[in-house]
Amino acid sequence: DADVTQTPRNRITKTGKRIMLECSQTKGHDRMYWYRQDPGLGLRLIYYSFDVKDINKGEISDGYSVSRQAQAKFSLSLESAIPNQTALYFCATSDPTQEAGELFFGEGSRLTVL
Amino acid sequence: GQNIDQPTEMTATEGAIVQINCTYQTSGFNGLFWYQQHAGEAPTFLSYNVLDGLEEKGRFSSFLSRSKGYSYLLLKELQMKDSASYLCAVMDSNYQLIWGAGTKLIIKP
Numbered sequence: 001d002a003d004v005t006q007t008p009r010n011r012i013t014k015t016g017k018r019i020m021l022e023c024s025q026t027k028g029h030d031r032m033y034w035y036r037q038d039p040g041l042g043l044r045l046i047y048y049s050f051d052v053k054d055i056n057k058g059e060i061s062d063g064y065s066v067s068r069q070a071q072a073k074f075s076l077s078l079e080s081a082i083p084n085q086t087a088l089y090f091c092a093t094s095d096p097t098q099e100a101g102e103l104f105f106g107e108g109s110r111l112t113v114l
Numbered sequence: 115g116q117n118i119d120q121p122t123e124m125t126a127t128e129g130a131i132v133q134i135n136c137t138y139q140t141s142g143f144n145g146l147f148w149y150q151q152h153a154g155e156a157p158t159f160l161s162y163n164v165l166d167g168l169e170e171k172g173r174f175s176s177f178l179s180r181s182k183g184y185s186y187l188l189l190k191e192l193q194m195k196d197s198a199s200y201l202c203a204v205m206d207s208n209y210q211l212i213w214g215a216g217t218k219l220i221i222k223p
Contacts, residue, residue: 042118042213043157043201090156100162102147103211107156 003027006091006106014114019078021109023091031094032074033103034058034066036087043090049074081113116140118214120202125220130192134200134217136185142207148176148187149201151216157201160187189219197221 004025013019023032034046045058047066055066063085065077078085088110092103117139126132138146145164149157163169163178163185175188187200199216206212 040122040215042215043203043211044213045210100145100147100159102159102162103149103157105156105158108154 002107004091004093004104004106006089006109008109009107010110012112012114013081015080015082017081017113019081019111021076021089021091021111023074023076023106024072025074025091025093025104025106026072027093027095027104028071029093029095029104030071031096032068033092033094034064034074034076035090035092036060037090037108038087046076046089078111081111083113086111086113116206116212118202118204118212120200120214120217122215123218123220125222126189126192128192128194128221128223131188131190132192132219134187134189134202134219136187136202136214138183138185138202138204138212138214140204140206140212143180144205144207144209146176146178146185147203147205147211148185149203150198151201152198160200192221194221194223 007022030051033048035043044060049068067075088108090108091106094103120136148160151157161176168177173190178185199218201216202214203211
């Protein structure tokens with residue numbers, strides 16, 4: 001089983017619908033992140049959380065919200081989806097005590113908003 | 115503004131060597147990362163450089179020059195499975211990762 005699991009893996013929805021993407025991890029990491037990836041662009045950070053009581057906006061948080069339900073769970077919500085939120089979304093975790101503190105990514109959630 | 119530049123696409127031959135360059139302009143520097151991402155999959159960590167010089171890890175090596183704002187990823191003895199996108203990312207002074215758009219590497223037999 002993957003250490004960082006995202007659900008759903010694929011979702012097609014309509015403009016105006018509320019969507020939740022869920023992420024759970026078994027790595028025991030405190031830090032969790034949500035990124036989106038669009039063709040021709042670098043990964044862009046939406047929100048991040050350094051522990052259960054800590055939530056921070058990233059560079060593109062408008063139109064999104066998050067919830068950190070537990071150390072292992074971090075969900076991303078689109079309250080009213082719009083077509084330009086069509087993208088590949090990645091959840092990631094990290095452990096800052098490791099030398100590189102590299103990110104461990106989930107398999108991704110491909111969202112299409114019609 | 116902060117910027118990471120890397121070539122959009124490169125082509126190389128199986129068994130050969132390829133160098134993927136990355137230049138950066140960021141507010142501060144706390145390390146540079148390379149990730150590999152196969153099409154439709156998650157990025158996976160390849161290397162981390164925080165000091166100048168070359169870090170070697172099997173067929174892959176990564177070089178950093180902080181004074182030049184420059185890094186490269188060197189892939190030797192290319193295999194077909196190395197066909198992927200390679201993402202360069204820099205950690206700035208606020209410990210935020212700034213990502214390049216990635217270099218798509220195509221390996222031909």
